[in-house]
Amino acid sequence: MSAMTKRLVQAAIDAAKSAYAPYSNFHVGAALLLDNHEIVTGSNFENASYGMTLCAETVAISKANSDGQLRAIREIAVAGGLAGHVGAGADPITPCGRCRQIIKEVADLTDTDIPVHCAHATGYTTFRLSELLPHGFGPANLK
Template sequence: MKNEDALIAMAREARARAHAPYSNFLVGCAVESTDGRIAVGANMENACYRLGVCAEQSALTAAQQAFGLENVARIAIVGGHRSDTEGGNGAITPCGGCRQAIAEAAQLAKSNTRIICCDAAGEDRLHTDISTLLPNAFILE
């Protein structure tokens, strides 16, 4: 597994490639597999807001293609307003829909996926897991 700083750096690189011309809120996500492979994603906005894609959904889609959701071990998320270039603005956490998607990946992985939530600089960090972020998740058995 990559060290935490390296995983967060990859999420920050993905954030730099986000497309958020409407909200100016850039988010990047890096998903690490059990064997250390990484898939990344960034939020992609659309003028029809409901057609936008969250960074976490984008990264989970890439992870499914690269190594399968059943191999997800850890996720790093960084985000903040486009003008946020320094730390100190508080860690961001996934939206409800992304929490559900992470919970379903965790179910496939048979684990309580660890999540590192960060500010845009990767300095303010919240270490958590999916069961804390989404207790009693809706999961089909």
């Protein structure tokens, strides 16, 4: 475990504390590592209509984009769990299908098979986006 990755995973766990998840009580945090080593975080943001919920990864990536840092994203960490138990599950929490597609946009823009560090009770498991979303549709398909 690299110290930087541990710091990134911890940032995701900490970000989950600001989750707004009154309906599912499932708190998720995401942390993005930028090329300048800054970390951008996000947490899930639920809505009474359920279907309009924003995932932590989506919030973090949108935040990085609005700061002009979309192309600076190099790594992503994700942590989730019921409130008070974020990152404590036996299995890693991986991004949902929609978030994999959103991460694919960043991966294609940066020409990087982005590592996604997924927290669990004994640390984290790192997946490459190509493992999470094989044969994904991206900007290159529109050329």
